[in-house]
Amino acid sequence: MTVTTYKWTIERYHRAIEAGIFEDQPIELWRGELIVMPPEREPYAYYNTEAADYLRTLLGERAKIRDAKPITLLNNSEPVPDVAIVKPLGEVYLEHHPYPEDIFWIIEFSKATLSKDLGEKKDIYAQAGIAEYWVVNLKTAQLQVFRDLKNGQYTTKLILTTSTIAPLAFPDIFVQVQRFVGFPSK
Template sequence: MLTNIRQITVNEYHQMAEMGIFHPEERLELISGQIIKMAAKGTAHEAAITRTQRIFNQRLGNQVLIRTQSPIKLDDYSEPEPDIAVVKTNALDYEDHHPQPSEIFLIIEIADSSLKYDREVKTSAYAKSGIIDYWVLDLNGRKLYVYRLPNAEGYQSESILGENLTISPLAFPDCQTKIRDFLMKV
Protein backbone atom coordinates (compact mmCIF):
# COMPACT_ATOMS: atom_id res chain seq x y z
CA MET A 1 0.00 0.00 0.00
CA LEU A 2 1.28 3.44 -0.87
CA THR A 3 2.02 5.60 2.14
CA ASN A 4 1.76 8.99 0.43
CA ILE A 5 -1.97 8.74 -0.24
CA ARG A 6 -4.24 10.79 1.98
CA GLN A 7 -7.45 8.96 2.74
CA ILE A 8 -10.72 10.83 3.00
CA THR A 9 -12.93 10.07 6.00
CA VAL A 10 -16.67 9.53 5.81
CA ASN A 11 -17.20 12.86 7.61
CA GLU A 12 -15.00 14.72 5.10
CA TYR A 13 -16.83 12.98 2.24
CA HIS A 14 -20.17 14.23 3.63
CA GLN A 15 -18.77 17.75 4.06
CA MET A 16 -17.60 17.74 0.44
CA ALA A 17 -21.06 16.70 -0.71
CA GLU A 18 -22.73 19.39 1.42
CA MET A 19 -20.40 22.02 -0.08
CA GLY A 20 -21.51 21.01 -3.57
CA ILE A 21 -18.14 19.68 -4.70
CA PHE A 22 -19.84 16.73 -6.41
CA HIS A 23 -22.45 17.07 -9.15
CA PRO A 24 -25.86 16.04 -7.72
CA GLU A 25 -26.27 13.33 -10.38
CA GLU A 26 -22.75 11.96 -9.97
CA ARG A 27 -22.73 8.37 -8.73
CA LEU A 28 -19.94 8.02 -6.17
CA GLU A 29 -19.05 5.91 -3.16
CA LEU A 30 -16.26 6.01 -0.60
CA ILE A 31 -14.17 2.85 -0.31
CA SER A 32 -11.07 2.68 1.90
CA GLY A 33 -10.76 6.46 1.94
CA GLN A 34 -10.96 6.82 -1.85
CA ILE A 35 -13.84 8.33 -3.81
CA ILE A 36 -14.85 5.85 -6.50
CA LYS A 37 -16.98 6.70 -9.50
CA MET A 38 -19.65 4.05 -9.90
CA ALA A 39 -20.51 2.47 -13.25
CA ALA A 40 -23.65 3.52 -15.12
CA LYS A 41 -26.69 1.37 -14.40
CA GLY A 42 -27.96 -0.68 -17.33
CA THR A 43 -31.39 -2.22 -17.72
CA ALA A 44 -30.25 -5.78 -16.91
CA HIS A 45 -28.60 -4.49 -13.73
CA GLU A 46 -31.72 -2.61 -12.65
CA ALA A 47 -34.00 -5.55 -13.46
CA ALA A 48 -31.84 -7.89 -11.35
CA ILE A 49 -32.02 -5.46 -8.43
CA THR A 50 -35.81 -5.30 -8.77
CA ARG A 51 -36.16 -9.12 -8.95
CA THR A 52 -33.84 -9.65 -5.98
CA GLN A 53 -35.58 -7.02 -3.88
CA ARG A 54 -38.99 -8.52 -4.70
CA ILE A 55 -37.84 -12.04 -3.76
CA PHE A 56 -36.51 -10.95 -0.37
CA ASN A 57 -39.52 -8.74 0.36
CA GLN A 58 -41.87 -11.65 -0.38
CA ARG A 59 -39.90 -14.19 1.62
CA LEU A 60 -38.68 -12.14 4.57
CA GLY A 61 -41.42 -9.53 4.84
CA ASN A 62 -41.23 -7.34 7.92
CA GLN A 63 -38.34 -9.31 9.46
CA VAL A 64 -35.87 -7.10 7.58
CA LEU A 65 -35.51 -3.87 5.66
CA ILE A 66 -34.32 -4.17 2.06
CA ARG A 67 -32.27 -1.16 0.97
CA THR A 68 -31.28 -0.70 -2.65
CA GLN A 69 -28.32 1.40 -3.74
CA SER A 70 -28.30 3.20 -0.39
CA PRO A 71 -25.23 3.98 1.72
CA ILE A 72 -23.95 1.77 4.50
CA LYS A 73 -21.12 2.79 6.82
CA LEU A 74 -18.42 0.15 7.11
CA ASP A 75 -15.92 2.24 9.09
CA ASP A 76 -14.52 5.78 9.21
CA TYR A 77 -13.18 5.46 5.64
CA SER A 78 -15.79 3.42 3.75
CA GLU A 79 -19.37 4.23 2.87
CA PRO A 80 -20.30 2.12 -0.16
CA GLU A 81 -23.74 1.98 -1.77
CA PRO A 82 -24.37 -1.72 -2.39
CA ASP A 83 -27.03 -2.75 -4.84
CA ILE A 84 -28.91 -4.67 -2.12
CA ALA A 85 -28.46 -4.50 1.64
CA VAL A 86 -30.63 -6.73 3.80
CA VAL A 87 -30.55 -5.01 7.18
CA LYS A 88 -32.19 -5.14 10.58
CA THR A 89 -35.39 -3.19 10.93
CA ASN A 90 -34.99 0.20 12.55
CA ALA A 91 -37.70 2.31 14.19
CA LEU A 92 -36.40 5.42 12.40
CA ASP A 93 -35.73 3.64 9.08
CA TYR A 94 -32.10 4.72 9.53
CA GLU A 95 -32.92 8.41 9.45
CA ASP A 96 -30.23 9.10 12.08
CA HIS A 97 -27.43 6.93 10.60
CA HIS A 98 -26.58 4.55 7.78
CA PRO A 99 -26.63 0.84 8.63
CA GLN A 100 -23.36 -0.45 10.06
CA PRO A 101 -21.92 -3.99 9.90
CA SER A 102 -23.65 -5.12 13.12
CA GLU A 103 -27.00 -4.18 11.55
CA ILE A 104 -26.40 -5.89 8.20
CA PHE A 105 -27.49 -9.46 7.43
CA LEU A 106 -26.48 -9.62 3.77
CA ILE A 107 -24.91 -7.47 1.04
CA ILE A 108 -25.49 -8.25 -2.64
CA GLU A 109 -23.73 -6.57 -5.54
CA ILE A 110 -25.14 -7.07 -9.04
CA ALA A 111 -22.31 -7.33 -11.56
CA ASP A 112 -22.61 -6.85 -15.27
CA SER A 113 -19.62 -4.58 -15.94
CA SER A 114 -18.26 -4.45 -12.36
CA LEU A 115 -17.45 -8.10 -11.61
CA LYS A 116 -13.69 -7.60 -11.06
CA TYR A 117 -14.26 -4.54 -8.84
CA ASP A 118 -17.02 -6.25 -6.82
CA ARG A 119 -14.94 -9.42 -6.37
CA GLU A 120 -11.70 -7.68 -5.43
CA VAL A 121 -12.04 -4.15 -4.05
CA LYS A 122 -15.46 -4.46 -2.45
CA THR A 123 -14.80 -7.98 -1.18
CA SER A 124 -11.78 -6.72 0.73
CA ALA A 125 -13.65 -3.74 2.23
CA TYR A 126 -16.66 -5.85 3.24
CA ALA A 127 -14.50 -8.59 4.79
CA LYS A 128 -12.37 -6.16 6.80
CA SER A 129 -15.51 -4.59 8.27
CA GLY A 130 -16.99 -7.96 9.23
CA ILE A 131 -19.90 -8.28 6.76
CA ILE A 132 -20.73 -11.94 7.40
CA ASP A 133 -22.58 -12.69 4.16
CA TYR A 134 -21.61 -11.07 0.84
CA TRP A 135 -22.87 -12.17 -2.58
CA VAL A 136 -21.92 -11.04 -6.08
CA LEU A 137 -24.51 -11.92 -8.71
CA ASP A 138 -22.68 -12.30 -12.04
CA LEU A 139 -25.29 -11.46 -14.68
CA ASN A 140 -23.07 -12.38 -17.64
CA GLY A 141 -21.75 -15.64 -16.19
CA ARG A 142 -25.16 -16.50 -14.69
CA LYS A 143 -23.68 -17.51 -11.34
CA LEU A 144 -23.42 -16.31 -7.78
CA TYR A 145 -20.20 -15.74 -5.85
CA VAL A 146 -20.78 -16.25 -2.13
CA TYR A 147 -18.33 -14.89 0.45
CA ARG A 148 -18.48 -15.84 4.12
CA LEU A 149 -16.26 -16.06 7.22
CA PRO A 150 -14.71 -12.58 7.07
CA ASN A 151 -11.52 -11.46 8.76
CA ALA A 152 -8.96 -8.66 8.28
CA GLU A 153 -7.26 -10.52 5.41
CA GLY A 154 -10.46 -11.26 3.47
CA TYR A 155 -13.14 -13.91 3.33
CA GLN A 156 -12.11 -17.42 4.36
CA SER A 157 -14.92 -19.01 2.35
CA GLU A 158 -15.72 -18.39 -1.31
CA SER A 159 -18.22 -20.48 -3.24
CA ILE A 160 -19.31 -20.13 -6.85
CA LEU A 161 -22.84 -21.37 -7.46
CA GLY A 162 -24.39 -22.06 -10.84
CA GLU A 163 -27.85 -20.80 -11.71
CA ASN A 164 -29.55 -24.15 -10.99
CA LEU A 165 -28.38 -24.26 -7.39
CA THR A 166 -30.17 -22.89 -4.33
CA ILE A 167 -28.91 -20.36 -1.79
CA SER A 168 -30.16 -18.89 1.47
CA PRO A 169 -28.75 -16.05 3.58
CA LEU A 170 -26.82 -17.17 6.65
CA ALA A 171 -29.22 -15.27 8.91
CA PHE A 172 -32.30 -16.81 7.25
CA PRO A 173 -31.58 -20.44 6.33
CA ASP A 174 -35.25 -21.11 5.51
CA CYS A 175 -35.24 -18.40 2.83
CA GLN A 176 -34.04 -20.65 0.01
CA THR A 177 -33.95 -19.29 -3.53
CA LYS A 178 -32.71 -20.69 -6.82
CA ILE A 179 -29.99 -18.46 -8.24
CA ARG A 180 -31.78 -18.37 -11.61
CA ASP A 181 -34.70 -16.56 -9.93
CA PHE A 182 -32.40 -13.53 -9.51
CA LEU A 183 -31.37 -13.67 -13.19
CA MET A 184 -33.00 -12.70 -16.47
CA LYS A 185 -35.27 -15.42 -17.80
CA VAL A 186 -33.81 -17.18 -20.86
Protein backbone atom coordinates (compact mmCIF):
# COMPACT_ATOMS: atom_id res chain seq x y z
CA MET A 1 0.00 0.00 0.00
CA THR A 2 1.31 3.44 -0.96
CA VAL A 3 0.67 6.34 1.38
CA THR A 4 0.02 9.65 -0.33
CA THR A 5 -0.08 12.91 1.58
CA TYR A 6 -2.37 15.72 0.53
CA LYS A 7 -0.56 18.98 -0.25
CA TRP A 8 -2.50 22.16 0.33
CA THR A 9 -2.25 25.17 -1.94
CA ILE A 10 -2.81 28.68 -0.63
CA GLU A 11 -6.10 28.85 -2.58
CA ARG A 12 -7.46 25.57 -1.15
CA TYR A 13 -6.31 26.56 2.33
CA HIS A 14 -8.18 29.88 2.07
CA ARG A 15 -11.33 28.12 0.83
CA ALA A 16 -11.18 25.73 3.80
CA ILE A 17 -10.79 28.67 6.20
CA GLU A 18 -13.77 30.44 4.62
CA ALA A 19 -15.81 27.25 5.00
CA GLY A 20 -15.04 27.22 8.73
CA ILE A 21 -13.13 23.93 8.69
CA PHE A 22 -10.31 25.09 10.98
CA GLU A 23 -12.21 27.46 13.25
CA ASP A 24 -11.45 25.57 16.48
CA GLN A 25 -7.80 24.82 15.78
CA PRO A 26 -4.88 27.27 15.43
CA ILE A 27 -2.93 26.11 12.39
CA GLU A 28 -0.36 27.36 9.93
CA LEU A 29 0.40 26.28 6.39
CA TRP A 30 4.06 25.32 5.80
CA ARG A 31 5.02 24.18 2.31
CA GLY A 32 1.55 22.78 1.70
CA GLU A 33 1.28 20.98 5.05
CA LEU A 34 -0.98 21.92 7.96
CA ILE A 35 0.88 22.52 11.22
CA VAL A 36 -1.05 22.51 14.49
CA MET A 37 0.19 25.30 16.73
CA PRO A 38 0.61 24.79 20.49
CA PRO A 39 -1.31 27.05 22.88
CA GLU A 40 0.49 30.15 24.15
CA ARG A 41 1.82 30.16 27.69
CA GLU A 42 2.06 33.32 29.78
CA PRO A 43 5.78 34.20 29.28
CA TYR A 44 5.46 33.78 25.52
CA ALA A 45 2.36 36.00 25.36
CA TYR A 46 3.97 38.60 27.63
CA TYR A 47 7.23 38.93 25.68
CA ASN A 48 5.43 38.91 22.34
CA THR A 49 3.08 41.73 23.38
CA GLU A 50 5.78 43.83 25.04
CA ALA A 51 8.13 43.52 22.07
CA ALA A 52 5.42 44.46 19.57
CA ASP A 53 4.50 47.53 21.65
CA TYR A 54 8.18 48.51 21.94
CA LEU A 55 8.66 48.26 18.16
CA ARG A 56 5.53 50.35 17.55
CA THR A 57 7.07 53.08 19.69
CA LEU A 58 10.46 52.85 17.96
CA LEU A 59 9.21 52.70 14.37
CA GLY A 60 6.11 54.90 14.56
CA GLU A 61 4.49 55.33 11.15
CA ARG A 62 7.47 53.90 9.26
CA ALA A 63 6.19 50.33 9.60
CA LYS A 64 3.16 48.36 10.66
CA ILE A 65 3.68 45.87 13.49
CA ARG A 66 1.46 42.83 13.00
CA ASP A 67 1.48 40.38 15.88
CA ALA A 68 0.07 36.90 15.39
CA LYS A 69 -1.29 37.68 11.90
CA PRO A 70 -0.68 35.56 8.77
CA ILE A 71 1.73 36.33 5.97
CA THR A 72 1.46 34.75 2.52
CA LEU A 73 4.54 33.20 0.94
CA LEU A 74 4.92 31.78 -2.55
CA ASN A 75 6.02 28.31 -1.38
CA ASN A 76 2.44 27.32 -0.38
CA SER A 77 3.10 28.64 3.09
CA GLU A 78 0.99 30.92 5.21
CA PRO A 79 2.68 31.03 8.60
CA VAL A 80 1.52 33.22 11.46
CA PRO A 81 4.68 34.82 12.83
CA ASP A 82 4.64 36.18 16.35
CA VAL A 83 5.62 39.62 15.04
CA ALA A 84 5.92 40.73 11.42
CA ILE A 85 7.28 44.19 10.72
CA VAL A 86 5.74 45.15 7.40
CA LYS A 87 5.25 48.07 5.05
CA PRO A 88 2.38 50.32 6.17
CA LEU A 89 0.20 49.64 3.12
CA GLY A 90 -3.14 50.32 4.82
CA GLU A 91 -6.16 48.93 3.01
CA VAL A 92 -4.03 46.76 0.71
CA TYR A 93 -4.12 44.27 3.57
CA LEU A 94 -7.89 43.98 3.14
CA GLU A 95 -7.11 42.15 -0.13
CA HIS A 96 -4.19 39.97 0.97
CA HIS A 97 -1.84 39.29 3.85
CA PRO A 98 1.66 40.74 3.51
CA TYR A 99 3.79 39.13 0.81
CA PRO A 100 7.59 38.74 1.16
CA GLU A 101 8.22 42.06 -0.61
CA ASP A 102 6.03 43.78 2.01
CA ILE A 103 7.95 42.36 4.99
CA PHE A 104 10.91 44.13 6.62
CA TRP A 105 11.61 41.37 9.14
CA ILE A 106 9.98 38.65 11.22
CA ILE A 107 10.32 37.76 14.90
CA GLU A 108 9.41 34.48 16.59
CA PHE A 109 9.38 33.95 20.37
CA SER A 110 10.25 30.38 21.02
CA LYS A 111 10.46 27.79 23.75
CA ALA A 112 8.38 24.71 22.94
CA THR A 113 8.78 25.23 19.17
CA LEU A 114 12.46 26.25 19.20
CA SER A 115 13.73 23.42 16.98
CA LYS A 116 11.03 24.13 14.35
CA ASP A 117 11.62 27.90 14.49
CA LEU A 118 15.38 27.44 14.04
CA GLY A 119 14.94 24.70 11.44
CA GLU A 120 12.04 24.37 9.04
CA LYS A 121 10.47 27.77 9.72
CA LYS A 122 13.81 29.56 9.25
CA ASP A 123 14.26 27.70 5.95
CA ILE A 124 10.75 28.63 4.79
CA TYR A 125 11.37 32.31 5.52
CA ALA A 126 14.79 32.29 3.84
CA GLN A 127 13.51 30.52 0.71
CA ALA A 128 10.64 33.02 0.51
CA GLY A 129 13.13 35.90 0.53
CA ILE A 130 12.45 37.35 4.00
CA ALA A 131 15.55 39.56 4.46
CA GLU A 132 15.83 39.22 8.23
CA TYR A 133 14.54 36.74 10.80
CA TRP A 134 14.86 37.00 14.58
CA VAL A 135 14.24 34.16 17.02
CA VAL A 136 13.96 34.99 20.71
CA ASN A 137 15.04 31.89 22.56
CA LEU A 138 13.02 32.03 25.78
CA LYS A 139 14.97 29.04 27.19
CA THR A 140 18.37 30.74 27.12
CA ALA A 141 17.40 34.46 26.97
CA GLN A 142 19.13 34.95 23.61
CA LEU A 143 18.19 36.79 20.46
CA GLN A 144 19.28 34.90 17.36
CA VAL A 145 19.38 37.06 14.24
CA PHE A 146 19.50 35.59 10.74
CA ARG A 147 20.25 37.79 7.72
CA ASP A 148 22.23 38.15 4.50
CA LEU A 149 20.33 35.87 2.12
CA LYS A 150 22.21 33.94 -0.53
CA ASN A 151 20.65 31.19 -2.64
CA GLY A 152 17.61 30.93 -0.34
CA GLN A 153 19.64 30.61 2.87
CA TYR A 154 20.71 32.99 5.61
CA THR A 155 24.49 33.33 5.64
CA THR A 156 24.85 35.39 8.83
CA LYS A 157 23.78 34.32 12.30
CA LEU A 158 24.20 36.60 15.32
CA ILE A 159 23.53 35.55 18.91
CA LEU A 160 22.88 38.46 21.25
CA THR A 161 22.03 38.75 24.94
CA THR A 162 22.74 42.46 25.49
CA SER A 163 23.54 45.66 23.59
CA THR A 164 21.56 46.96 20.61
CA ILE A 165 20.95 45.88 17.03
CA ALA A 166 19.86 47.88 14.01
CA PRO A 167 17.46 46.02 11.71
CA LEU A 168 18.63 45.89 8.09
CA ALA A 169 15.59 47.83 6.90
CA PHE A 170 16.06 50.59 9.49
CA PRO A 171 19.79 51.13 10.07
CA ASP A 172 19.05 54.32 12.03
CA ILE A 173 16.91 52.49 14.63
CA PHE A 174 18.68 50.78 17.52
CA VAL A 175 16.70 48.02 19.19
CA GLN A 176 17.67 47.16 22.76
CA VAL A 177 18.21 43.40 22.88
CA GLN A 178 17.28 43.31 26.59
CA ARG A 179 13.76 44.42 25.64
CA PHE A 180 13.36 41.04 23.91
CA VAL A 181 15.26 38.61 26.10
CA GLY A 182 14.66 40.00 29.58
CA PHE A 183 12.68 43.16 29.87
CA PRO A 184 14.26 45.61 32.32
CA SER A 185 11.97 47.82 34.34
CA LYS A 186 11.10 50.96 32.39
